[in-house]
Amino acid sequence: MSTLTKQDTFISLLETAPKNFDSARTLARESYLTQGIPAIKAEEYKFTNIGKKLEQNISNFTPALPIEVSTELVQSSIFEGFEGDVLVFSNGKFLSELSSKIEGVEVSLISEKSDLALGSIAKPEKDPFAAINQASFEDGIFISVPRKTQIEKAILLLSFNQSNVGQVIQPRIWIEVGDFAEVTFIDQTISIGSTPSFVNKVVELKGGVNTQLNYYRLQNEGKNTIEVSNIETDIQKDAKFTSVNISLSGDLVRNNLSLNLLGSNSEGNMYGIFLLNGKTHVDNHTNVDHTIPHSESNELYKGILADQSRGVFNGKIFVRQDAQKTNAFQQNNNILLSDDAIINTKPQLEIWADDVKCSHGCTVGQLDEEALFYLQARGIDKMQAKGLLLYAFAGEVLEKIEVESFRTYCDSLIQERLGSKF
Structure with missing residues (x-):
């Protein structure tokens, strides 16, 4: 102590x-x-x-x-x-x-x-x-x-x-x-x-x-x-x-x-996007605890990191022994835009029940060069093309926001950051 x-x-x-x-x-x-x-x-x-x-x-x-x-x-x-x-x-x-x-x-x-x-x-x-x-x-x-x-x-x-x-x-x-x-x-x-x-x-x-x-x-x-x-x-x-x-x-x-x-038939959804530049450091730690049968959880976090920024994703899903018939899904996807950006990602599952459907995973990569070339070949300059691809990457999280005015506001902030506005 x-x-x-x-x-x-x-x-x-x-x-x-x-x-x-x-x-x-x-x-x-x-x-x-x-x-x-x-x-x-x-x-x-x-x-x-x-x-x-x-x-x-x-x-x-x-x-x-x-x-x-x-x-x-x-x-x-x-x-x-x-x-x-x-x-x-x-x-x-x-x-x-x-x-x-x-x-x-x-x-x-x-x-x-x-x-x-x-x-x-x-x-x-x-x-x-x-x-x-x-x-x-x-x-x-x-x-x-x-x-x-x-x-x-x-x-x-x-x-x-x-x-x-x-x-x-x-x-x-x-x-x-x-x-x-x-x-x-x-x-x-x-x-x-x-x-x-x-x-x-x-x-x-x-x-x-x-x-x-x-x-x-x-x-x-x-x-x-x-x-x-x-x-x-x-x-x-x-x-x-x-x-x-x-x-x-x-x-x-x-x-x-x-x-x-x-409780049974309960559903939990956890979504996130972290869009970082400079030396910003963001650490997302998530926990989902399934305690009873027949419950479902969906988790998707996405990171876009530039400059010397650093991101952390540590997601844990617990499925207790009594929590049969559980569906639990977790995914963390990340794009690094510079050699100095860092992401530490650790999706985790701890399962004590035997009749469940659970999955987890993570990806870390850079922009798709072929997709970038495709957009540039159609008259879109490189910066705007990058912004469009990154915005499409983030959009899967933004679409989970059901309040239209807030979704539009967040959409505008992210487009402005990414430079994808026309």
């Missing part, structure tokens, strides 16, 4: 944490003391030395204070064509005065929910940063969609982040969706300024029986942003969950995404 020392970058957070949720915070603190800041020798972080980066840049963390957010800033930041409700955050703090009042949906502060089973989904013992968040977050948001409620338009979780060096932004979100309910969330963060910042985010999603839950996320933050997110989902019988994670920017980004299929 490790112990806190004066050199520990998180000591001040743990010592000055709020006093609510005492048992949950104590458990998380103990979990962190056991795990400590991940070193490069830690298996789960062997390709992402986030501990070294944090310790090099920051000697002691304090909570980031909210920044001023105006109505004009909110309105100008909403992507074109979006028609749903908006919940606004400033450095992780919920701003009710700038947020929509969503009809039929409960939105309140986590501090008002003393009986909330905090950490029962995103368990602090699974990741040290989840433990840090649970032990020291100041407040968060609780969202509850009642049984049989159908929210036709997506709910936008719009966050504005700006912190000083040595401050940590710790968003905490709990979302529960009642039986037979349907809802889509879009999670978007906007970085203000270029100051180096650290974001440590935890989202717990709880889907009931026969729910339809979509969670789309766009990471297009400042070049100096270090971010760790733990997003974990439980779904029950006959439920369907779909996540799409798009990573475009940041300094070092670690995404931990876990899905627990807890």
